[in-house]
Amino acid sequence: MPHLLTTLALLGLGTLAAFAVRALGLPLPFLMGPLLLSGTVAMALPAHLPDGYRFPQWLRLAFIAVIGLMIGAQVTPELFRQIPRLILSLAALTLFVGVAHAFNYAVFRRLGAYDRATAFYAATPGGLFESIAMGEEAGADLARLTLQQFLRVIVVVTTLPLGLSLWLGEPVGSAGGMTLARDAVPWQAIPGIALAGLLGLGLGRVLHLPAKQLTGPMAVAALLSLTGAYPLDIPQWLVNVAQVVVGTALGMRFTGLSRALILRGAGLSLVSVAGMLILAAICAEALHLILGEPFDVLFISFAPGGVTEMALVALSLQANPALVTLHHIWRILVTVLGLTLTRRWLRRFL
Template sequence: MLEKILTTLGLVLIGGVGGTIAHWLQTPLPFMLGSLVSTALIATLFGRVIPEGYVFPQKFRLVFLAVIGVMIGAQVSPDLIEMLPAMLVSFSAIVLFVGLAHSGNYLIFRHIGGYDRPTAFYSATPGGLLESITMGEAAGADIATLTMQQFLRIILVITLVPIGLSFWMGAPVGSAGGMTLTHANPSDFSHLHEVVLTALVGLLLGKPLRLPARHLTGPLFAAALVAASGLAVLDLPNWMISVCQVVIGASLGMRLGGLRGHAVLRGAGLGLLSVGLMLGVGLAFSLTLEHVTGQPLDVLMVSFAPGGVTEMALIALSLNANPALVTAHHIWRIIVTVIELALFGRYVQRRTL
């Protein structure tokens, strides 16, 4: 027992170092990605130092997963709700985008990549990284491959979109342009009890409601209702959110230990096809909506790009656009994806039994 605890703490510490280095290098999703890469390298290159039969403790991981769920749901603020009437057309387009992107990606991973049905289905989602990984694991997907493809989606979108827009505008955009959404007061714990209470309510309601990946989606939907109604302020210091990402990244990195160079290269090729398809579909919607909504093409493109919510909001700031508008589209994309997974995920799981 002690050996398992020490191993877990050691992996989290290694993940924290990797996350800090990634943060210094200004990579996308630095603390989660840096933690994932560093622990995956340990599992792959120095697997003998890890006790035989060791598995990252799931109950420990789920605590931090619930907090992340709350912070995702907290993005649905009253301000965003007030903006809904003006975004009905683009929000409807997001629903179509999710369906088209997911279907096209599934064909890529299933028929070109040769992945099994659950792995292809959950790798193909155009959003909801943690939700897809959590639900995919329950459905019997190859968790290492699924995790790799979901992170490649985020990395490729977050890398390609800012680079493309930077060339177009002639100046860096996003975090590369110095934009930040960092919490102003790292010692402010005044809303910690509200976050914990919301997470507990979400966890308690998730089981009777039979929510998929309830440890994440329960707190997520509970936080969305609380934040949208203005009942409480769900906010935490940025460093605490980073710690949650480090722990989750470390748990995922341990599952990537079995991947080798050929699998990674193949996944990268499939990821480029998938991201190319999604950006193409997003561009088509953006060109159409530009004339309907009056929003600039670049802002619409950022709203449809299936990348991380934070980085897309930073890019919006770089474009002098309303980050709340862009964030609203990405939160809606994630919600639609989670609902779609809940509706069709069980069908995919039944087809594999």
């Protein structure tokens, strides 16, 4: 019972924090508000949490599936018709993953003085949960590895929309009121959404997809959208609830970490993300000159941040969010595939 009450209290306070962040005009308020609130509780008030408390994993997975359904519903036949001309940008993204990983490894190994395993798995520019799982098996420092991987996403998700807002002179992403969800969705649609989410989670587990809690439901929603069998409309209130749950769960990952460790990790993350964004800008400019695609759309396609917020930023720029999402899923696939194929060799090296 104490654990249930703690979870409800965290979600309630996280919701209030979400509205406060939205009032400030910051991006992705329903994710960032709860994350900041629960992260503060986890770091500053761990003694006030019940013994052995952990945020319910099943609850987090269920609502990550909702976000996956929302993104997958944006996949259309038009997107697939564009794939042949995107081969060059996907190839460039593959190169980006390798170079970014090498750069990050140097940052965490040389500047951070992390051991090889921790530096290597903290350096991956994607596959957050897979990197943490494989790093733990390789003997990495789990606290530092988890911190750096989550900070990568947090720093990109917070700084990139703000930077683009300043550059374009108007808010972008969720700060600009953009959403991939629908407002007028009848309650009768909820069972269908729940069933699609369950099927997606099962598919992701069976096929061992990277980020399976996200990509499995996304694949199911994309298939339903492409075939026209049962196009999904996700209500905005459900997406907001999903972000509050996921943000609260992410913040609780910082339980037990010292302030000094977090500040040091944040400094390393700023260096790492700055390098990756510079590399992303170089790739985007080169592809802009070759393909003629808008620089800003290509830039957010390469930025190693959260899939949802990058898709929302794309929507602000009147670009197809599914196209941007395709690049981010490719980045995750390439990263995880690279880790999987080199796993045996890495055990000897690390």
